Amino acid sequence: MAECPHFEHLLVLPRLRVQNANAISSPLTHGFPSITAFLGLMWALERKTGASGLDLQFNAVGVIAHQHQEQITDGGFVNAFRLTRNPVDKTGGTAAIVEEGRIHLDISLVFAVRSQALQDEQSAPGIAARVREQLGQMRIAGGSLVESSAPRSRQRPYVVSLTGDAEGQQRLFDRLKLRLLPGFALVERPDLLEQRHQALLATQAEATRLDAWLSLARINWHWQAAKENGQGEWQHDRQDLGWIVPIPLGYGALGALQDPGSVINARDSQTPFRFVESLYGIAQWLSPHRLHSARQLLWYTDSQPDDGLYRCRNDYRPTPVHEFDFD
Structure with missing residues (x-):
């Protein structure tokens, strides 16, 4: 690694x-x-x-x-991007909104x-x-x-x-x-992704890491019935997880590496070209005072052209929290 x-x-x-x-x-x-x-x-x-x-x-x-x-x-349940109106085109018509x-x-x-x-x-x-x-x-x-x-x-x-x-x-x-x-x-936070994957496998034998990633990307609510009176309450699965977010972590190859200049309209004709798609993972926004070393803060690249992986990595590892019973 x-x-x-x-x-x-x-x-x-x-x-x-x-x-x-x-x-x-x-x-x-x-x-x-x-x-x-x-x-x-x-x-x-x-x-x-x-x-x-x-x-x-x-x-x-x-x-x-x-x-x-x-x-x-900021109004309504579904948010939308605030878009800009572009100038009219050369014919005087309304330009398309990108x-x-x-x-x-x-x-x-x-x-x-x-x-x-x-x-x-x-x-x-x-x-x-x-x-x-x-x-x-x-x-x-x-x-x-x-x-x-x-x-x-x-x-x-x-x-x-x-x-x-x-x-x-x-x-x-x-x-x-x-x-x-x-x-x-x-x-x-790859550890959170692995934990959620194992939790899903306990109830869904065919669950994949994509299922775990999608599960962590949202807040999942479920009804928890009380054993005593049967009334229960709604609960979510974000307890003690912190501010976690789904992020892209780099790119995975979709095909072989192409020779420089062999792909028409490529941005750079001097560099080998490759078609790729995004790789995804789970990250966390953490207050800097919780970091223990500079390496936990930093992101760096891990390029593996033979395997078709161009990935960003971070060396943060959570510190185990020990609970003590003083009774």
């Missing part, structure tokens, strides 16, 4: 205000941009900073959401970086400021960076160097977690 690539520094870009980002993360999910969008941003930022003379190797990214505002109607989901975000990005330049504590703040400046020229999940309402002191980018011993690294990460509050970090 893949592991998070080695890194020595955390480059933190806090309190970013993103307007009109893509809220449709996959054909089946919406509500927040896909984690693949942030990994794509990381690679684009690495190329952009490299072209400007900065020697930075970006290996992973963490996303903390402080606020979100999905552009949907349904697109948009969302406004207040987020912080944490990049896991390797760089000799960041070893110098004097130059690190200047490098972080240059990266933030170049990020302002880019799109984040299709959205535009605009002026944030957060205090200037909280918008200033900074570098956390994790080059000391384990105790020192933990102390620095504990401070970082507090600076990221209030907010929620997105972490992967």
